[in-house]
Amino acid sequence: MAAPVYIRLKQSIYVNPEAEIRLKDAAGITGAEQQISPLKELILHKVTPEDQNIVVIDAFMVVEQILHHQPDTEVQLIGPSSCVVHVEKHKKEPNPLLISAIWILLFIGAAMAIMNFHFDVSMQSVQQKLHLMLTGREAEYPLLIQIPYSIGLGIGMILFFNHWFQKRFNEEPSPMEVEIFNYQEDLDHYVAIKENKVEKKDVDR
Incomplete structure (x- = not known):
């Protein structure tokens, strides 16, 4: 059986509009290098205009995405159960x-x-x-x-x-x-x- 992959979701992150939120952006990940290298680039969500300014990345969704791409992976979650993504739109210059x-x-x-x-x-x-x-x-x-x-x-x-x-x-x-x-x-x-x-x-x- 493969060694477990440990994932700790970040409390919150800030991204630009229409950004692709990858696993490495929303969480810290550690484990066997051959396992975590492809997982780091795993796209969890693509920000759309319908998301407005906040997106929530849930731990269950992260596990589901990982198992979809690597069914034999043992996932161990540590820390927060969700990551709040703040979508930063273009800011106006202060008056x-x-x-x-x-x-x-x-x-x-x-x-x-x-x-x-x-x-x-x-x-x-x-x-x-x-x-x-x-x-x-x-x-x-x-x-x-x-x-x-x-x-x-x-x-x-x-x-x-x-x-x-x-x-x-x-x-x-x-x-x-x-x-x-x-x-x-x-x-x-x-x-x-x-x-x-x-x-x-x-x-x-």
Whole structure:
């Protein structure tokens, strides 16, 4: 009996419209070289306009295709049970005016949130008392504390998000990147269950 072929489907991949999705694109494959060489080029699905922007490659379909071409192959599946294929259509160039408008809107929203938080916790009163304790003098606007506090608040946010424009300070992902990753993972999981167009086509035949 032939040695088993081990296949691990990828969580998700990105392809161009009308691309041919081969086994090597949608999964990692290992085993005897004489067995896996032809399997790597096995076409699992050809993207069509009807697929729109998402295609789901199911593990059952992968096994079925492999056994159709190599009936004596023992297939061992490892990892995810499906691969979500995102069809990337031609992207438009970003509009600088739109980006600037969104940037200004987010900046104003963040500033309002910080100011409202400071008002709710009476930050100015606290800083006035701290200034009195440290210097022994009362001040309506304790700039000695407010200026370093404001600078530290900005630096703290930059360090927290681990980004300064395109520059990353270390390899640790930022909270925003973790949230985006979790959202994408949940989205792929939902699509794999609810939007398996390839499997629906096979059932309809």
